[in-house]
Amino acid sequence: MPREVREGDIALARGAAHRAFTLVVVRDYEGGRVLLGEKLRGFGAGYYNGFGGKVERGETVEAAAARELTEEANVEATNMTRRGALRFVFDDKPLEPWLVHVFHCSRYDGEIAASDEMRPEWFDLDDVPFENMWADDPYWWPLFLEEKEFVGTFTFTNTTTLVDYWIRETKDLMLDVEAMTANE
């Protein structure tokens, strides 16, 4: 059972810069459902997740989020909002905490289609497949679905076993992101 800790109790490697990633969850308000993708290859293969990936050098986080959604689900976001920042610390990648910027997309152009990386699938809000998702997801999804902004840190051992975490709502997401990435 993962242990809930106080913010600040998770020690980060000194001087380690975060590696930035994006994660976009598409929500269909009228249909009461969310779009996830089954990851077909690479990191997290076999899990359902939002759409996203690494922020490339020289790219803004917003541009990376839009690009990854198009590459992985074939649609262009026309309404996307930044909603959270999740830091992941892996004991098998100790010098490289990941900072995943979570976005919410409620409108898009184009037809959803599979890519070589993701197989998109709609899920009703009360049927999100947490048993086939990353172990951190049940802790932040409620905040996401309640339209809150949130920040948190999750530590994993052997890549996929969640050891401890903190998560909280934030009233100033960008200020918290700044604090999380200070000294980089």
Ligand SMILES: COc1nc(N)nc2c1ncn2[C@H]1C[C@H](O)[C@@H](COP(=O)(O)OP(=O)(O)OP(=O)(O)O)O1
């Ligand atoms: C560790 O817990 C995680 N939970 C969740 N929900 N999502 C996570 C977790 N760790 C990483 N992610 C997300 C962040 C990104 O959206 C993807 C990983 O990106 P990926 O490695 O696929 O990046 P790409 O740039 O697409 O990689 P390629 O080089 O394969 O194109 O998972």
